Amino acid sequence: MPNSAQRDLLVGLFVLAGLVAIAYLSIQVGGANYAGPGGLSLTAYFDEVGGLAERAPVVVGGVKVGTVRRIDLDEEDFRAIVTLEVDDSLELPDDTSASILTAGVLGDQYLSLEPGGSPDLLGNGDTITYTQGAVVLERLIGKLLTSFGSGDGE
């Protein structure tokens, strides 16, 4: 049986370990974001966002650099407005293009940024002009079937 001081130490270590575990789960796994206000906020308009969800990763060259914050509908021209937040140390040219891609066949959708060659940089609150929406598998199959159908007919 440990004496009183050892007991205190062990309980202290236990509580510390528990708090570290909670902190790890909250910050690393849960993504409680402390870089929130400091990040570079950008918007992009898409015709089709598919299964893109809030908190989806934003990647450049496959490396995660930010997250999707909000997805809204522009009520005038019925396009999706995606608000994303990327690392503010990133110097993205203003002709960067954004496309919605899928990780694997059944994977989640993410937003990929492809920087262009312009000397001007994107600033906070800017809009990404060049966008490519999500590919909807059903439409793709539909198009394929139609093209097969018309091919048979000729």
Add this chain to the structure above:
Amino acid sequence: MTTPIHTLGQRSIGLIQGLGSFSLFGSRILLCLFTPPFRPRRLLDECFEGGFMSLAIVCTSGAAVGMVMGLQSFNALSRFGAEESMGSLVGLTLVRELGPVLTALLVIGRAGSATAAGIGAMVATQQLDGLRMLSIDPIHYVAAPKAVALTLVMPLLSALFICFALAGGYVIGVPVLGVDGGSYLTSLESALDFSDDILGSLLKAFVFGILVGLIATYRGYTSEPNSEGVSRATTGAVVQASVATLVVDYVITALWGI
């Protein structure tokens, strides 16, 4: 003459009396939190018994559960070529459901039964009566620190369980089965949300802690003062706390979706 209707009536009255006395016991423990003398030493000792001593079983079981989850989810997902989603599947299951519930069940087995048996033995050996003679409230001195300690350690143990399980899943998924490490972590991190999942999980663990602490101490405190009564109280504490945990888990999930 007793008819089945009589029996039903007796049972119902007994049930309601039991619930009433349990509620009274709970409210007395709640009252103890605000009435001096406060005994941090007693609380610390109980945190050692309930928390630190449960650490080994919780961490080992966590790692084992994570490894099994890794294997099973890999087997299921590789049929669809979706191994990349393993992280999110393992993470969501563990954080939202298995972490708090399995931790609660393990703590019931390890610390809850010990609590009920310990208090039951004090009842049987008339130690609680001795405390009353010294005008020390046994609920204040014996039961409350145990119940509070179990409530406090449960979220910590649950978080440790989840961390060990996630590590176990990673070990099986990445080096053993060859899933890409980056995509395991990315899918894990993008699937889990802080306010919905992590806070919900900790809240669940906290509620389970209250339940386990109250039921274990209540069963011990109300046990019959003989060895058979103590063993019955211990068994009752384990069974009732386990069932209560699972039922309350369903209620929390159904009402708040966490």
